[in-house]
Amino acid sequence: MSKLSVVIGSTRPGRVGLPIGQWFFERALLHGKFEVQLVDLKEQNLPLLDEAKHPRLGEYEHEHTKAWSRLVQASDAFVFVTPEYNFSAPPALLNALDYVYHEWAYKAAGFVSYGGQSGGIRAVQMLKQPLISMKVVGIPEAVVIPFFSQFMNAGAFKPHESHDKMAVTMLDELVRWTEALAALRK
Numbered sequence: 001m002s003k004l005s006v007v008i009g010s011t012r013p014g015r016v017g018l019p020i021g022q023w024f025f026e027r028a029l030l031h032g033k034f035e036v037q038l039v040d041l042k043e044q045n046l047p048l049l050d051e052a053k054h055p056r057l058g059e060y061e062h063e064h065t066k067a068w069s070r071l072v073q074a075s076d077a078f079v080f081v082t083p084e085y086n087f088s089a090p091p092a093l094l095n096a097l098d099y100v101y102h103e104w105a106y107k108a109a110g111f112v113s114y115g116g117q118s119g120g121i122r123a124v125q126m127l128k129q130p131l132i133s134m135k136v137v138g139i140p141e142a143v144v145i146p147f148f149s150q151f152m153n154a155g156a157f158k159p160h161e162s163h164d165k166m167a168v169t170m171l172d173e174l175v176r177w178t179e180a181l182a183a184l185r186k
């Protein structure tokens with residue numbers, strides 16, 4: 001079974017990325033077609049990129065980079081759970097992408113985005129730029145959550161049925177891409 005990492009891209013105290021990420025993680029477990037792990041960038045605790053050598057070389061100095069490298073390498077697919085900050089992607093997530101290079105290649109990625117009216121889609125568009133340079137296929141099917149605060153209750157995310165449907169559609173497509181790209185990952 002392919003390994004899916006659900007990456008929570010916001011790290012600030014009180015972030016809604018955590019409950020939304022937890023909801024999607026549970027949803028992906030129910031879907032049942034991936035071996036799923038929840039990856040919290042707050043726990044990864046990556047500093048601003050502090051490696052002297054270009055990530056393409058894979059000659060990492062720091063243990064936090066080696067651990068992140070192992071995690072990304074061991075994943076076949078990703079779902080990035082992302083807010084939108086000032087019409088862009090959160091810096092913690094962009095930083096985490098930049099840390100390693102070959103480890104991302106020939107893997108597929110889906111997105112769960114949230115925000116106000118935009119539902120975070122501008123962050124997703126921003127994320128696709130670095131991802132494509134690292135040979136990650138960012139798929140079009142996505143979970144988009146505009147006005148997310150309407151779905152928060154006592155710190156938990158209470159999805160609308162449309163969110164669950166979007167999640168299943170995205171996961172179904174992500175399985176197809178992940179299997180199709182397996183030949184390139186060999």
Ligand SMILES: Cc1cc2nc3c(=O)[nH]c(=O)nc-3n(C[C@H](O)[C@H](O)[C@H](O)COP(=O)(O)O)c2cc1C
Nearest residue numbers: 010014015016017083084085086087115116117118
């Ligand atoms: C620095 C900053 C910039 C923001 N910019 C946007 C924005 O461009 N679009 C939007 O929909 N929400 C924006 N917001 C509101 C976020 O949608 C909201 O704070 C959300 O909780 C952020 O996700 P997080 O809690 O997981 O960090 C911004 C919030 C912060 C902290």
